[in-house]
Amino acid sequence: MGLAPWPEGTGRHVLAEVDSTNAEALRLAARLTGPAWVLARRQTAGRGRRGRAWADPEGNFAASLLLRPGGGPAEAARYSFVAALALHDALSQAAGPMARLSVKWPNDVLLNGGKLAGILLESAGAGPVTLVIGIGVNLLEAPPATTLEDGALPPVSLAGETGQRLSPEEFLDLLAPAFARRAADLQAHGFAPIRAAWLARAARLGEAITARTGAVTRTGRFDGIDDSGALILTTAAGREAIPAADIYFGG
Structure with a gap:
């Protein structure tokens, strides 16, 4: 697969182990002047929305992007949709054109109807927001169904559904440029094209x-x-x- 260049001016921090990539990105925020990705090969305390634990088997993708997008919380929240589209773009490139990918409101990406990836936004600071976008992707292994709450979609993995095997670092090389493209679209044209693109990929729209x-x-x-x-x-x-x-x- 052809790789787009790494986004200019964006940092890249790859760690062997960390408690949470979101927590590490927030700790780094005071000494970073530009956007930066924090990737961990292993998380010991990954988390999802509403304080839920995020199961993170070895070989899966766990990374966070630190941003200072400008504006307040309402503007920052739109980056959840930017992240979902970037994930969809990167996964489409990794899995090939036959992969049945969709996005689930507010923060998941699905493959063949199962949950493949999740997104967690956190912010800090008053006034202009420091935003951290945490992303987890089941690249190699889906967590056990026993970790799920009632009614949750079954987890799936990229390798299990498509046979494609990527390392976390290889997937970051797809995701970072994809996110930069979608974020530039938001900055240049506002939320309308992001919203339209997200709706075109939305699971269960009209149902x-x-x-x-x-x-x-x-x-x-x-x-x-x-x-x-x-x-x-x-x-x-x-x-x-x-x-x-x-x-x-x-x-």
């Missing part, structure tokens, strides 16, 4: 899904995302924009 926020559960038709990235759900009660929730496909 029934269930959204859970705390103790509240709603089931309705997934009608896309709005200009803020909130999920649009149409139920018997009407149309609602949901800024944060866990999504379940059911059946």
